[in-house]
Amino acid sequence: MLAAPQSSRASRAAQPWVPVALAVVAAIVRLPTFLSSRTLSFDDGVYGASVVDMRRGLIPYRDLFSSQGPLHLPLLYAGDALGLHTIDAPRLTPLVAGIVIAIAIWAVARRLGAAAWAAAVAGLLVATTGTMLWTTGQITGDGPAAALTALAAWVAVVYRDDPRWWRAVLAGALFGGGLATKPTAIAAIVPLAVWLLASRRRAHLFWAAAAVVGVWLAAAVPFGLARVWHQSVEYHTGAGPSYAPLVQLEKLTTTLVTRDAIVVVAVVLGMVAAARSGRRALPRSDVGLLGIWFVLTAIVLVFEKAMYANHVATIILPLALLGAVRPPPWRWLALALAVLVPWQIVNQRDILWPPHMTGVDAQVVARLRALPRGAEAIADDPGLVWRAGLTTPAQMNDTTDMRVFQGQITTRVVAEAAASARTCAVVITPGGFGVQLLGLRSAISAVGYHLAHAYGPDRELWLRPCID
Secondary structure (H helix, E strand, C coil): CCCCCHHHHHCCCCCCHHHHHHHHHHHHHHHHHHCCCCCCCHHHHHHHHHHHHHHCCCCECCCECCCCCCCHHHHHHHHHHHCCCCCCHHHHHHHHHHHHHHHHHHHHHHHCCCCHHHHHHHHHHHHHCHHHHHHHHCCCCHHHHHHHHHHHHHHHHHHHHCCCHHHHHHHHHHHHHHHCCCHHHHHHHHHHHHHHHCCCCHHHHHHHHHHHHHHHHHHHHHHCHHHHHHHHHHHHHCCCCCCCHHHHHHHHHHHHHHHCHHHHHHHHHHHHHHHHHCCCCCCHHHHHHHHHHHHHHHHHHHHCCCCCHHHHHHHHHHHHHHHHHCCCCHHHHHHHHHHHHHHHHHHCHHHHCCCCCCHHHHHHHHHHHCCCCCCEEEECCCHHHHHCCCECCCCCCCCCHHHHHCCCCCHHHHHHHHCCCCEEEEEECCCCHHHHCCCHHHHHHCCCCEEEEEEECCEEEEECCCCC
């Protein structure tokens, strides 16, 4: 049995101002992205459009294409409802996830026996580090999944200190929610299992595992297991980008250096300081377990089919906790902050101060907003439809290249969607439908569309009379 360190028991003395301060900081630094008038990435636009489509009753996996886990869009819709269905409300769930992650990391670090200041710094770094800002400022599945995983870790270490069956079930349910949002959270299963096994009550671990499976099934069954499996699992193994492990390892390293340098350096300095002084503030099993979590996450990221920058959020959790339980001396950390804070600000300026929507995109959005209320539009960049406050016809919420490569989106499919009753606009952007779908212009012309504006090569707005 792994006994909880005495320092973790003492750490239960509350410091209510810390989570409040972390919540305030995490919210403030995300406000610019939350309120951004433009979409911050293609995925941000896809999920924003998907949420707006759900407002009018379209169902994920049936009417809406959903490449993420079955809990992803429902979580986004819940945040959208909390945000009163305003134009920016689809980004509320990831913003809340950023707050939750910062507080949960602080809470886990305290339970693991980290000093009060070190746990607070870990929470602050997670609240402001580049990868987390990128992942929980725009709309992604990685942010909510990381939040649920961090909460599961907190409940698991609380269970280790005071085993109760319902805590084991709650930890499993939260982790199941994380997997049902983004499967790349899978590496956390090892530390969670070890913490839950600390009590040697195997029945509790069984119920925790049942909760993991139960939550995933509860999220998937209402949408149809076959549809969920096809869109969120098989889709990712089909035609589309695929990168070699060494390429992805380089990308992982580069992303950590450019966006999360402070967290990485804090961990390295802490390990150096611990080695020099021979400190053993925590049982070696805890530090080793966090290290295993980090390594397993790196393996998942490096060997997945196609790793993107937002996926790196999963590795920030064990990295930040390592920095908390093996912190560097204050003077070392202060020097590192003095050097690296400017570095990270420079590398995160597009996240901290996203530019406003301008140029052709602004003109297209303005024209779309002028369409009658209830009109639908199709765009190879769905974010333009979202920012115009419009919806898309069924299955046109996600027009990513992979769906074209896999034959899910064809000239015929788009033309049929464009012919649906309330659809009266088709937007073509560079590298999109204009070059991917041969004959599209002729096909939509045949159902009543005319070229309303040609803003440049493959930048076009096609319109037809709308049905009021």
